[in-house]
Amino acid sequence: MSKAFTIGALARESGVNLETIRFYERSGLLPTPARSVSGYRHYQAIDVRRLRFIRRGRELGFSLGEIKALIELAGHPQSPCAEADRLVQEHLQAIEARIQDLQRMKAELAKLAGCDGEQAEHCRLLEALDSRDLGLGDGARGD
Template sequence: MAKPFTISALSRESGVNLETIRFYERSGLLPEPQRSASGYRHYAEADVRRLRFIRRGRELGFSLEEIKALLALADQPQSPCDQADRLAQQHLSSIEARIRDLQAMQAELRKIAGCHSAHAEHCRLLEALDSRSCCAHAEG
């Protein structure tokens, strides 16, 4: 067996900070580690790979519950991929909807940004937030 990793070494190798590692242990995403006689956590290379998997899943925006499901599938490599693909398709649809929402927000902000009013009472953004329209197109 290779020399076990301490939690600090695991953090360095996986790119996941210490508190997040402890959180993933409490959440069941990462199994409870072996302990040394003095109580130090000891991790294996498999834990590094698992944390990298989780980190990459989070970077792609998957929820912790989705990652749990993906980990369960990864732990059964002979199982069909259709469940993972369904999760990917659902996640993609969600991201596409968020992109549409962000584009709509961008369009609205473009309409009201660049106000050069000397007074806040005529500020386009404040008017839009307050649903006022007294000076919506006034420059000045």
């Protein structure tokens, strides 16, 4: 039988904090673990691998729903990877759009930087925010 991990040991081994592990269990991303007679959770090495998979997916910016789909796909290694590729392509497009938004924000902030007014009433940033037209487009403002 393989070594059982407590939730603390699982957190250390996987690099995922305790509350996140509990959240992943409630969300169905991590199977409900066996419990000891005293009620402690007992995890296996496969749980460490799954949490690392989830953590790496989150680091790449995938949503939990996308990660759930990727876990399902990983569980069927003979399946075609077209779905995984579709997720990657969509994610790349979203990242490109975000980069463009960030570049627009950077350009606008560069125009507003370097305010040499001594009083807030002459602050370029405050005036720009008050005018409600920052030239960023709808996507970057979060409305």
